Amino acid sequence: MSKLTIADEAHRRRTFAIIAHPDAGKTTLTEHILLAGGAVRAAGAVKARGDNRRARSDWMKIEKERGISVTASVMTFEHDGKMFNLLDTPGHEDFSEDTYRTLTAADCAIMVLDAAKGIEPQTLKLFEVCRLRNIPIITFINKLDREAQDPMALLDEVASRLQLDPAPIWWPAGSGTRLRGLVEVGTGRFQPYAKKIAGSTDDAEHPAALPLTDAAQYFEQGEQDEVAEAVELVEAGYPAFDRQSFLEGHLTPVLWGSALRHFGIEDLLRAIGEWAPAPKVMPARKEAPPETRNAPAPEAIEVDPGQNEVTGFVFKVQANMDPNHRDRIAMFRMASGSFKRGMKLKVQNTGKQLSVNAPIMFFASDRELAEEAYAGDVIGIPNHGVLRVGDSLSESGLVRFAGLPNFAPEILQRVRVKDPLKAKHLKKALEGLAEEGVTQLFRPEIGADFIVGAVGQLQFEVMADRLGEEYGLDVLFEPSPYAEARWVGGDKADLEDFAGKYRPQMAFDIDQNPVFLAKSSWETGYVGERFPKVTFSKTLERG
Ligand code: GDP
Numbered sequence: 001m002s003k004l005t006i007a008d009e010a011h012r013r014r015t016f017a018i019i020a021h022p023d024a025g026k027t028t029l030t031e032h033i034l035l036a037g038g039a040v041r042a043a044g045a046v047k048a049r050g051d052n053r054r055a056r057s058d059w060m061k062i063e064k065e066r067g068i069s070v071t072a073s074v075m076t077f078e079h080d081g082k083m084f085n086l087l088d089t090p091g092h093e094d095f096s097e098d099t100y101r102t103l104t105a106a107d108c109a110i111m112v113l114d115a116a117k118g119i120e121p122q123t124l125k126l127f128e129v130c131r132l133r134n135i136p137i138i139t140f141i142n143k144l145d146r147e148a149q150d151p152m153a154l155l156d157e158v159a160s161r162l163q164l165d166p167a168p169i170w171w172p173a174g175s176g177t178r179l180r181g182l183v184e185v186g187t188g189r190f191q192p193y194a195k196k197i198a199g200s201t202d203d204a205e206h207p208a209a210l211p212l213t214d215a216a217q218y219f220e221q222g223e224q225d226e227v228a229e230a231v232e233l234v235e236a237g238y239p240a241f242d243r244q245s246f247l248e249g250h251l252t253p254v255l256w257g258s259a260l261r262h263f264g265i266e267d268l269l270r271a272i273g274e275w276a277p278a279p280k281v282m283p284a285r286k287e288a289p290p291e292t293r294n295a296p297a298p299e300a301i302e303v304d305p306g307q308n309e310v311t312g313f314v315f316k317v318q319a320n321m322d323p324n325h326r327d328r329i330a331m332f333r334m335a336s337g338s339f340k341r342g343m344k345l346k347v348q349n350t351g352k353q354l355s356v357n358a359p360i361m362f363f364a365s366d367r368e369l370a371e372e373a374y375a376g377d378v379i380g381i382p383n384h385g386v387l388r389v390g391d392s393l394s395e396s397g398l399v400r401f402a403g404l405p406n407f408a409p410e411i412l413q414r415v416r417v418k419d420p421l422k423a424k425h426l427k428k429a430l431e432g433l434a435e436e437g438v439t440q441l442f443r444p445e446i447g448a449d450f451i452v453g454a455v456g457q458l459q460f461e462v463m464a465d466r467l468g469e470e471y472g473l474d475v476l477f478e479p480s481p482y483a484e485a486r487w488v489g490g491d492k493a494d495l496e497d498f499a500g501k502y503r504p505q506m507a508f509d510i511d512q513n514p515v516f517l518a519k520s521s522w523e524t525g526y527v528g529e530r531f532p533k534v535t536f537s538k539t540l541e542r543g
Contacts, residue, residue, distance in 0.1 A: 006336075013084075013085065013375065015377075017088075021114070021121065026112055033086065033269055084272070085378055089102045101315050107280065108136050108138065109136075110140055111138070111139045111140070116148055119161050136277065138275065139252045155238065165238075167246075170184055170256050173193075173223065174227075182264060184209075185238075191206065194207055253271060281303065284402075287348060303336045303401075305375030307336045309337050312334040312401075314393065342357050345393045345395060348398065348399060349391065350386075389436065409485055410454070418474045433463060439454045440454070442515055444506070445507060445508070482518065485507075485515050485517055486518065509540075
């Protein structure tokens with residue numbers, strides 16, 4: 001039995017996500033981190049697991065046909081006295097909204113860059129979300145076994161484009177066929193690179209580290225001096241690692257390696273264990289129970305991960321893989337307390353109580369049923385549509401976390417059901433999918449049509465597929481006259497003045513928040529200038 005206190009348990013948790021532009025190597029790195037953590041025995045396991053998952057979600061044909069995984073989950077493993085929760089984010093850019101939500105459950109992010117490409121568009125987008133949420137970032141520059149850009153140019157790109165101070169922990173000696181190894185900045189320790197066969201179980205072993213000055217055997221003429229000089233420049237020119245500055249989001253430690261060749265991975269895992277933050281104290285509100293009349297104003301509170309009461313929030317709802325049962329699995333990120341299987345938790349906004357008898361924990365190895373969990377952990381709670389993205393759960397049912405963002409969709413379409421008798425049915429189905437966070441739903445103030453918004457085209461296909469399979473609805477998507485959606489805010493009088501002039505373009509989201517549907521981005525700019533007292537937001541924090 002564990003003798004650790006609740007606070008100790010929280011303190012040894014590291015909950016992190018990997019962010020990357022597609023193809024930078026996120027899947028490969030995930031696999032090799034699990035390998036380094038002892039969570040899987042052979043390379044290839046993550047892929048196999050992915051295949052498995054795909055086989056189970058056969059009903060979602062798109063997933064299969066396109067060979068992509070559209071669901072995000074979490075992998076938990078214990079290593080070196082710490083519990084790691086690696087949040088898996090879908091790679092396809094059409095599902096970036098899922099990725100954004102997953103980041104709300106992460107305490108730290110690993111930013112993977114392709115050494116030949118540097119910062120790519122998706123890297124930048126994801127980075128911005130991390131910054132918005134003050135998530136500290138560890139940078140891993142991958143694919144050193146291929147010809148890379150100049151390492152200083154890569155660091156300078158991080159500094160200039162992300163406004164983030166790079167603190168190189170290691171320095172690469174060459175790349176591609178001339179990759180000799182990595183030199184530790186500050187100590188001059190040299191880790192030789194040895195090309196090992198990818199996927200073999202012994203690829204974790206590289207020759208032992210030694211002082212760079214003793215490492216002549218690993219270099220060709222002139223290379224050793226060259227790297228020694230480069231490291232001197234680096235030591236003088238870049239800041240040393242400073243944990244406080246990293247935690248505050250000003251500085252990123254930079255590590256290098258090759259996920260595919262399992263090079264630099266142990267150091268990355270050690271960096272996560274030592275530097276990534278444990279779950280933090282989270283701001284929240286204590287609300288009156290939903291049925292209270294003349295309820296007092298909510299009270300601002302701080303939720304300490306070590307406190308007794310279990311609290312947390314749902315950051316994702318995954319439809320169950322079985323189409324015959326309309327079960328959903330809510331991914332619940334714990335913010336505090338000591339969870340035990342069978343515990344009763346209450347949903348803050350509805351007051352509904354759930355007995356969590358069959359929580360799922362996602363161990364990278366075989367264990368599945370969660371007996372206990374602590375702050376930082378993610379458990380899957382099966383339910384029949386009671387739980388929604390953004391819901392707060394706690395033992396008292398009074399704790400509310402805010403801040404799960406909705407992002408303005410980039411594509412807006414009108415949806416119709418082919419059989420007009422099923423229009424009512426369509427409304428329910430669309431609301432269900434919107435509650436799950438698959439797509440966003442806007443109900444114009446005037447007219448009976450629904451406008452559906454998504455970040456990418458693929459989401460509409462997933463949606464059409466699910467409406468057919470799960471709800472028996474044959475739907476049509478048609479172009480809508482709208483290009484952008486903006487949540488509007490401001491003084492009541494100003495808002496009414498604006499809405500009065502743009503009534504046909506006003507709509508409500510599923511939480512009844514007012515939304516302006518603009519016909520072009522030009523129009524968004526125009527109304528912004530004409531109505532300076534009204535705010536037009538691209539994101540909305542629920543709660
Ligand atoms: P993701 O889209 O970010 O998940 O990227 P993947 O992990 O699927 O990798 C994309 C491609 O890059 C695959 O063909 C990988 O084998 C390859 N790759 C990943 N890491 C490395 C690496 O360190 N070196 C080399 N040479 N290729 C890599």
